[in-house]
Amino acid sequence: MSSDNMLPPLAQIPADLVSLGDYAKRATAHMPRAVYEYIVGGGADEISQRRNREMLDRLLISPRVLVDVTRGSTETRVLGEGFRHPIMLAPVAFHKLVHPEGEIATARAASVLETPMVVSTLSSVELESIARTLDSPRWFQLYFQQDREFTLSLVRRAEDAGYTCLMITVDAPLHGIRNRAQRAGFELPEGVEAVNLKQRPPLPRRVLEPSQSIVFQGMMTEAPNWEGIRWLQSHSRLPIILKGVLSTADALKAQQMGIAGLVISNHGGRALDCVPSAIEVLPAIRQAVGAEMSLLLDGAIERGTDVFKALALGADAVMVGRPQLYALAVAGAPGVAHMLRILREELEVCMALAGTPTLADIGRAALYQPAPSLFNL
Structure with missing residues (x-):
């Protein structure tokens, strides 16, 4: 379907739209093909993206019966903030790709469903406008900029706007190989831009020697490092979370530096391909850092049972990425609110039926542990 005949957001949510998967299927009709391919695609051969789903599907729940759950609740606290449920909207760039109101519509939905929203540096609406719309917890995701003073100006804007946490993305200092978007010829359409970066100083012109690499001596000269994280810690009063950690060694280093929390993530399979899924490294990282450090997880969270599995293996909360754009494209703010309600209610049903x-109450014992002999049949 071309952009000329794509469907506008639905004015009413159809009765047969009952899962996040339904939104994903309908989204193709509500956005240009190149935009859809950019959003849905993973890195390179999409091995990591598929693995995110496959590893979640391998986990099974071990329900307990006859448990009194009448005082049940999904309320929790993360970094001292009260959450109505352990589901957050992940930082996702350029919401105006799929809806004219962009992040404002998403923020309205997050507020209605009492869902924390992590606002991207690459949002298509100014971070201050989004903050004014949000009545739920608001965190800011930061991409380090080559100019440190400009990086600090983004932090100051977030602090002044009432954001309560900085989430620094550390696993994508440059784009991964995204062949699907390349094949579709994706480019940012007119009217969609990273508005928070409008005042960014021009990058210094870098002339490379023939023996130098455009990656190593070129693009990666803008990448943050551990020293940069220490520098930011000394310049901001906000707690810092690092997003994109898959290594136990990195988790321990962050903990030793006083980092408040981590997002266990492979960037939705969009950065480096052929890496493990977040769910399979989560248990080892939780064991390494102990119970006190806040751990979030993202990657293929599409069902309440996915949320349950992540919590059982040590996550304090989960983040939802692509589904918010699918719902936004299909039905605007009501679609995002409906998507979040579906996920929250699925989690509640799962908790009730699992006892x-x-x-x-959700721990490792809530997951089924098959007898080792079964694998030898």
């Missing part, structure tokens, strides 16, 4: 009335 785990509160989030504190």
Whole structure:
């Protein structure tokens, strides 16, 4: 379907739209093909993206019956903030790609469903306008800029706008190989831009020697490092979370530096391909850092049972990325609110049927552990 005959957002949500998967299927008709391919695609051969879903599907729940769950609740606290449920909207760039109101519509939905929203540096609406719309917890995702003073100006804007946490993306200092978007010829359409970066100083012109690499001596000269994280810690009063950690060694280093929390993530399979999924490295990282450090997880969270599995393996909360854009494209702010309600209610149903009335009741024992002999049949 071309952009000329794509469908506008629905004025009413159809009765047969009942899952996040339904939104994903309908989204193709509500956005230009190149935009859809950019959003849905993963890195290179999309091995990591597929693995995100496959590893979640391998986990099974071990329900307990006859448990009184009438005092059940999904309420929790992360970094001292009260959450109505352990589901957050992940930082996703350029919401105006799929809806004219962009992040404002998403923020309205997050507020209605009491859902924390992490606003991207690459939002298509100014971070201050989004903050004014949000009545739920608001965090700011930061991409380091080559100019440190400009990076600090973004932090100051977030602080002044009332954001309560900085989430620094550390796993994508440059774009991964995104062949699907390349084949579709994706480019940012007119009217969609990273408005928070309008005042960014021009990048210094870098002349490379023939023996130098455009990646190593070129693009990666803008990449943050551990020293940059320390520098930011000394310049901001906000707690810092690092997004994109898959290594136990990196998790321990962050903890030793006083980082408040981590997002266990492979960037939705969009950065480096052929890496493990977040769900399979989560248990080892939780064991390494202990119970006190906040751990979030993202990657293929599409069902309440996915949320449950992540919590059982040590996550304090999960983040939802692509589904918010699918819902926004299909039905605007009501679509995002409906998507979040579906996910929250699925989690509640899962908890009730599994015999785990509160989030504190969800642990490793809530997952099925098959007898080793079964694998040898």
